[in-house]
Amino acid sequence: MTWNTSSDNLFAYDRKMLLKRNMGIFLTFLAIMLVLIPFATAGIPGRSIFNEAIHPAFAYRIISPRFVIVSYYTVIAGSVILGLSLYSFLRDPSREEMFFSLGLTRKQLFQSRFQVGAFGIGLAVGIPMLVSLIVNLIAYGGSARMLCSWLAILCGLLIQGLTAFLLTAAACILSGTATEIVLYELMLFGGFTGLVYSINQILYHIAWNNLEPTTLILQYHQGVDLVRGLDAWNPITLYLRLILTHASAAPGQEAAGYQIVRLIVWAGIAFVLWVLAGKAMQIRHAEQAGRDGRRIQVTRIVVFLSMFVLFAVMFSLLDSSNRVFAVVIGLLADLILYIIWQQSYIKQHPGFWVLASRCLTMLVAVAVLFAITSVAGTRQAAKKNLQNPSVSYKMKP
Numbered sequence: 001m002t003w004n005t006s007s008d009n010l011f012a013y014d015r016k017m018l019l020k021r022n023m024g025i026f027l028t029f030l031a032i033m034l035v036l037i038p039f040a041t042a043g044i045p046g047r048s049i050f051n052e053a054i055h056p057a058f059a060y061r062i063i064s065p066r067f068v069i070v071s072y073y074t075v076i077a078g079s080v081i082l083g084l085s086l087y088s089f090l091r092d093p094s095r096e097e098m099f100f101s102l103g104l105t106r107k108q109l110f111q112s113r114f115q116v117g118a119f120g121i122g123l124a125v126g127i128p129m130l131v132s133l134i135v136n137l138i139a140y141g142g143s144a145r146m147l148c149s150w151l152a153i154l155c156g157l158l159i160q161g162l163t164a165f166l167l168t169a170a171a172c173i174l175s176g177t178a179t180e181i182v183l184y185e186l187m188l189f190g191g192f193t194g195l196v197y198s199i200n201q202i203l204y205h206i207a208w209n210n211l212e213p214t215t216l217i218l219q220y221h222q223g224v225d226l227v228r229g230l231d232a233w234n235p236i237t238l239y240l241r242l243i244l245t246h247a248s249a250a251p252g253q254e255a256a257g258y259q260i261v262r263l264i265v266w267a268g269i270a271f272v273l274w275v276l277a278g279k280a281m282q283i284r285h286a287e288q289a290g291r292d293g294r295r296i297q298v299t300r301i302v303v304f305l306s307m308f309v310l311f312a313v314m315f316s317l318l319d320s321s322n323r324v325f326a327v328v329i330g331l332l333a334d335l336i337l338y339i340i341w342q343q344s345y346i347k348q349h350p351g352f353w354v355l356a357s358r359c360l361t362m363l364v365a366v367a368v369l370f371a372i373t374s375v376a377g378t379r380q381a382a383k384k385n386l387q388n389p390s391v392s393y394k395m396k397p
Contacts, residue, residue: 083168156239198312
C-alpha cells in the first residue's frame with residue numbers, strides 16, 4: 001500500500017514538473033491561437049464582425065476565412081512541438097536512464113506526458129474557441145446552426161491536435177536519435193500524402209490521361225485527384241475541409257453536413273494510437289537511445305516510401321517524351337537513392353541472397369509496370385488515333 005502511494009506521489013510530481021517545464025510552450029501556443037481565432041474574428045479594425053459593413057455579410061463567423069488554414073496547421077504545429085518537448089528525452093541515453101530510474105513505470109511515464117500534452121492542446125484550442133463563441137453570441141445571438149458548427153470545429157481541432165501529438169510521441173518512442181525522429185515524423189505525417197500522390201501521378205500518366213476516340217468526360221480525363229478524394233484519411237488534412245465549410249456562414253446559406261461519422265472514426269483512431277504508443281513505450285529497449293537503425297522494419301518503410309515517391313516524380317516528368325526512358329530513369333534514380341540510404345543511414349551490408357532477392361523484386365515490379373502499360377496503352381498513341389472530337393455542353397452558358 002505504501003508503494004502505491006509513493007508511486008502515485010511520484011506520478012503527480014512528474015506531471016507537475018512537466019507542466020512547469022512546458023508552461024512557456026502552453027502560453028505561446030495559447031497566445032497565437034487567441035490571435036488567429038477570436039482576435040482575427042472581432043479585433044481587426046475594418047474586418048471585425050462588429051463592423052457595420054462586415055456584420056450583415058455573416059450569420060456567424062467562428063474563425064475568419066482568411067485564417068482558417070493558418071489556424072488549422074498551427075494546431076498541428078503546436079501539438080508536434082508539445083510532443084517533441086515531452087517525449088524527446090528518449091533519444092538521450094543519460095536522460096532516458098534518469099527518467100527510467102525514477103521509480104515510475106514506463107506506462108506512468110507515457111501517461112503523465114500524454115495528460116500534460118492533452119491539457120496543453122485543450123487549453124490552446126478550447127479557450128480561443130470559447131472566446132470566439134461568446135463574441136459571436138454577442139454579435140449575432142444564439143442559433144442551433146452556429147452552436148453545431150462551433151462544436152464540430154472544436155471537436156475537429158481537438159482530435160486533430162491529439163492525433164498529431166500521438167503521432168509525434170510514436171515517432172519519439174520508435175526512434176533512437178534526432179535524425180530518426182525527423183524521418184519518422186516525415187513518414188507518419190507525410191507518408192500517406194506521398195504514397196497517394198505517387199499512385200495518382202502514375203495512374204494519371206498510364207490510364208486516366210489517355211484520350212480515347214469516344215465520348216470525352218472532361219472531369220474524368222483531367223485526372224482523379226486521389227489526394228483530395230482521400231483527405232479524410234490523411235493525418236494532416238482530416239478535418240480541414242470540415243472547418244473551412246463551417247468556420248463561417250452567410251445569411252440564408254444552406255447548412256452543410258457535420259461529418260459526425262468522420263469525427264467518431266478519428267476519435268477511435270486516436271484512441272488506437274494512444275494504446276499502441278503506450279505499448280511501444282513499454283517494450284522499448286533502453287539501449288535504443290542514441291542509436292539509429294534499431295527499428296529496421298520502420299526504416300524499410302521510410303526507404304520504400306522515399307523510393308516510390310522519387311520514381312513517381314521521375315516517371316511523371318519524363319513520361320511525355322518516352323515511357324521506356326521514364327521507367328529506366330526512375331529505376332536508376334531509385335537505385336542511386338537506395339545506395340545513398342545504404343551507405344549513410346541503414347549501414348547494413350546485405351548478403352548475396354538478400355541482394356539477389358531485391359534485384360528479382362525490382363525486375364518483377366518492372367514487368368508488372370510494363371504489363372499495366374501495355375493494357376492501358378500509351379498516351380501518345382491514343383492522341384494519334386483521336387479524330388473528329390466532339391463536346392456536348394448541357395449547362396447554361
